[in-house]
Amino acid sequence: MIVSASPHVRRSLGKKRVMWEVIASLLPAAIFGVWYFGPAATLPQLSASIGGAVIAQGFVERLRHHPVTVMDGAPWVTVVILGMSLPPGLNPLIALAGGAIATGVVKAFITTSTGRSLLNPAMVARVLIVSEFLVPATTFTVDGVSTATPLASGSPPSYLDLFLGMRIGSIGETTAVLLLVGGGYLLWRGIIRWHLPVAYLVGVVATSLLLGRDPFFDLLTGASILTAFFIITDPTTSPATVPGRVGFGFATATIATFIRITTLFPTGEALAVVMGNFATPFIDRVVTNRVYGTRRRAGRASA
Amino acid sequence: MKLVRRHRNVPALEARKEATAGAATEPLSAPDVVAIPLRQHIGETCEPTVRAGDRVRIGDLIGESPAVVSANVHASVSGRVRDVGACPHPLGGDIGAVVIENDGNDEWTDLYVVPDPEGAGSDALRAAIRRAGVSGMAGAGFPAAVKLDPPAGSVIDTVIINAMEGEPYLSADHRTALEHADAVVDGARWIMRIVGAPYTVIAVESDKTDAATALERAAEAAGVSSVLEVRLMPRDYAAGAEKILVQSILGREIPGGGFPHDVGVVSQNVSTAVAISQAIRLGRPLTERVITVAGEGVQRPGNYLVRIGTSFDHVLEQVGTIGDIDRVIMGGPMMGIAQGDLSVPVIKPTTGILALSSTESRRVPEVACIHCAWCVEVCPIGLMPFFLVDVIRSGEPLTAEASHLFDCFECGLCDYVCPSNIPLVEVIRSGKSTISESRR
Numbered sequence: 001m002i003v004s005a006s007p008h009v010r011r012s013l014g015k016k017r018v019m020w021e022v023i024a025s026l027l028p029a030a031i032f033g034v035w036y037f038g039p040a041a042t043l044p045q046l047s048a049s050i051g052g053a054v055i056a057q058g059f060v061e062r063l064r065h066h067p068v069t070v071m072d073g074a075p076w077v078t079v080v081i082l083g084m085s086l087p088p089g090l091n092p093l094i095a096l097a098g099g100a101i102a103t104g105v106v107k108a109f110i111t112t113s114t115g116r117s118l119l120n121p122a123m124v125a126r127v128l129i130v131s132e133f134l135v136p137a138t139t140f141t142v143d144g145v146s147t148a149t150p151l152a153s154g155s156p157p158s159y160l161d162l163f164l165g166m167r168i169g170s171i172g173e174t175t176a177v178l179l180l181v182g183g184g185y186l187l188w189r190g191i192i193r194w195h196l197p198v199a200y201l202v203g204v205v206a207t208s209l210l211l212g213r214d215p216f217f218d219l220l221t222g223a224s225i226l227t228a229f230f231i232i233t234d235p236t237t238s239p240a241t242v243p244g245r246v247g248f249g250f251a252t253a254t255i256a257t258f259i260r261i262t263t264l265f266p267t268g269e270a271l272a273v274v275m276g277n278f279a280t281p282f283i284d285r286v287v288t289n290r291v292y293g294t295r296r297r298a299g300r301a302s303a
Numbered sequence: 304m305k306l307v308r309r310h311r312n313v314p315a316l317e318a319r320k321e322a323t324a325g326a327a328t329e330p331l332s333a334p335d336v337v338a339i340p341l342r343q344h345i346g347e348t349c350e351p352t353v354r355a356g357d358r359v360r361i362g363d364l365i366g367e368s369p370a371v372v373s374a375n376v377h378a379s380v381s382g383r384v385r386d387v388g389a390c391p392h393p394l395g396g397d398i399g400a401v402v403i404e405n406d407g408n409d410e411w412t413d414l415y416v417v418p419d420p421e422g423a424g425s426d427a428l429r430a431a432i433r434r435a436g437v438s439g440m441a442g443a444g445f446p447a448a449v450k451l452d453p454p455a456g457s458v459i460d461t462v463i464i465n466a467m468e469g470e471p472y473l474s475a476d477h478r479t480a481l482e483h484a485d486a487v488v489d490g491a492r493w494i495m496r497i498v499g500a501p502y503t504v505i506a507v508e509s510d511k512t513d514a515a516t517a518l519e520r521a522a523e524a525a526g527v528s529s530v531l532e533v534r535l536m537p538r539d540y541a542a543g544a545e546k547i548l549v550q551s552i553l554g555r556e557i558p559g560g561g562f563p564h565d566v567g568v569v570s571q572n573v574s575t576a577v578a579i580s581q582a583i584r585l586g587r588p589l590t591e592r593v594i595t596v597a598g599e600g601v602q603r604p605g606n607y608l609v610r611i612g613t614s615f616d617h618v619l620e621q622v623g624t625i626g627d628i629d630r631v632i633m634g635g636p637m638m639g640i641a642q643g644d645l646s647v648p649v650i651k652p653t654t655g656i657l658a659l660s661s662t663e664s665r666r667v668p669e670v671a672c673i674h675c676a677w678c679v680e681v682c683p684i685g686l687m688p689f690f691l692v693d694v695i696r697s698g699e700p701l702t703a704e705a706s707h708l709f710d711c712f713e714c715g716l717c718d719y720v721c722p723s724n725i726p727l728v729e730v731i732r733s734g735k736s737t738i739s740e741s742r743r
């Protein structure tokens with residue numbers, strides 16, 4: 001008989017299960033992207049970035065003697081999101097290098113003592129791909145990826161087209177409807193809670209209105225929906241308490257939307273999320289819950 | 304019946320009460336030998352008042368202590384004292400115990416009933432409760448007479464009778480509230496009298512409508528429905544914890560390290576209320592209690608009336624076991640204590656005995672924390688368990704004040720929801736003992 005500490009029961013929703021459910025909720029949007037942009041322009045990019053990131057992560061974890069987490073699903077969410085936020089038609093070698101370098105660098109240098117990444121590797125990769133390989137990425141931008149204003153194609157797409165995802169953009173970010181379905185599933189399962197996505201979407205609308213733009217258009221273009229439900233909800237790099245999350249979501253959205261609108265930089269969301277990530281450990285120290293029966297706050301507990 | 308709304312993010316625990324909640328309480332046959340520990344409560348261990356060879360009847364005093372915080376112990380069978388020695392304690396370690404051979408005659412002692420209880424003062428009533436050895440029948444087991452004696456100057460405006468049984472599997476309190484509603488209400492009346500409180504709230508989970516109805520009827524029959532309210536609470540595991548219950552019923556928080564009487568409340572568990580009623584009305588000492596016996600390893604799960612001092616072995620033998628048993632627990636699966644030695648006896652705070660299979664307990668290896676903060680969302684106290692665990696494991700020095708470790712009442716929710724299977728409670732407990740040791 002086992003004599004272990006209480007509790008003696010455990011919920012069946014374990015880490016692996018959670019991670020595969022998140023991936024499943026991303027799949028509809030990813031599949032749509034593959035269909036819409038064509039397998040030739042998407043599958044090599046997806047597999048190259050995913051492969052590069054997974055191998056790099058496993059390698060670095062082994063080197064640092066951290067537990068190798070590649071097989072419990074968690075890194076897969078990150079790398080799937082990374083793949084989905086790449087422009088279709090990107091040189092697969094760049095996708096591979098971007099995924100590998102970003103994940104490797106984050107896992108090697110930007111972690112807590114227990115091996116938790118402080119930055120979202122997918123977003124670091126996206127930023128890296130755009131700045132490091134500036135030429136192909138900006139060329140691509142001129143082709144119309146991810147810019148808020150659809151270029152060159154004559155009449156602007158209708159709201160319906162935007163909602164369905166019939167527009168230019170990264171592989172997995174265009175279809176608002178399928179992303180909402182996936183996000184709704186995660187909310188329903190209790191895997192994510194509503195505070196982060198809602199704060200993010202409110203932030204987008206507020207910024208858009210402030211800049212005198214059409215908020216619907218800004219919600220439905222770029223990576224707003226993907227970011228709200230799947231990127232800033234990354235548990236590892238977002239704050240732990242509800243007020244912390246609301247502030248984080250809102251601030252990230254504001255920065256992201258501002259960058260996206262006022263520059264032609266196609267990775268506004270990624271840059272903003274990475275900036276937000278830097279603030280997360282600080283937020284977690286400062287914005288904590290009040291402890292029952294006291295006026296004090298819970299917090300990092302060292303003397 | 305008023306319904307209190309849920310106010311926190313709490314996961315619905317799988318209740319797993321189907322097997323026992325509908326089953327009426329049955330007496331379990333008494334064993335040939337009982338071992339009755341001389342401490343079954345918080346406080347001082349009793350001195351034995353009998354010697355090997357003495358004849359005892361049910362209800363005879365066998366242990367008492369001059370200390371204020373203590374509770375008398377009584378024989379639960381009639382027969383001959385075999386030994387005054389030691390037995391393993393379900394809370395760990397060994398404890399002094401009186402071992403009695405049961406002669407099977409079930410002879411009772413001459414019960415002492417308070418003369419004219421209705422006219423008696425608080426002290427006389429408390430003395431009756433103390434004489435009967437009543438101590439908390441859920442949780443840690445605080446002596447009831449002490450709990451009903453708040454420090455001079457405290458004004459108690461509300462008595463809370465806790466019929467919440469959030470722990471999965473357990474339904475002994477549910478059955479007691481249903482089957483002994485009159486005694487619950489009577490116990491509540493005595494408690495109000497003793498502490499001078501004008502009002503009682505009996506807190507019942509909203510899905511136990513049968514018990515709630517029975518309690519309301521009993522209150523009407525006793526003519527106390529104007530001062531005694533049955534309140535339906537959300538079905539939520541943590542809602543029954545004393546701290547949370549006081550908060551959700553009265554909006555008051557028990558200060559850290561404080562007691563309910565600090566905020567004008569005295570609370571007792573429903574089974575304890577029944578024991579109080581029996582102590583005052585019948586002069587009957589606490590010698591038996593209802594426990595839930597359940598889990599996949601149990602052939603005939605149910606609620607059983609068991610003599611104090613009956614070994615777990617005897618109980619499990621009577622109800623039959625099946626299959627591989629992963630662990631045997633005293634109490635519920637969230638806060639109960641796994642037993643290594645089944646010769647441990649049933650004691651006053653034993654709410655149940657669970658024999659769980661490995662599929663039920665579902666312990667899986669720990670993986671790295673993903674910072675999902677589910678532990679933070681569910682903590683009823685507002686702690687950040689993953690932080691605590693990080694710090695404790697890093698070996699950084701801890702202070703009780705800064706860490707709030709002692710505000711954790713080890714409800715187990717953080718651990719239950721953690722997708723990475725981190726043994727949060729175990730680590731928090733080790734942090735607490737590190738601090739306690741460094742204080743010595």
Ligand code: SF4
Nearest residue numbers: 672673675676678721
């Ligand atoms: S629930 Fe577990 S995995 Fe999630 S933050 Fe808490 S300790 Fe970490």
Ligand code: SF4
Nearest residue numbers: 682711713714715717
């Ligand atoms: S065991 Fe302690 S830290 Fe964990 S949820 Fe319960 S009170 Fe909070």
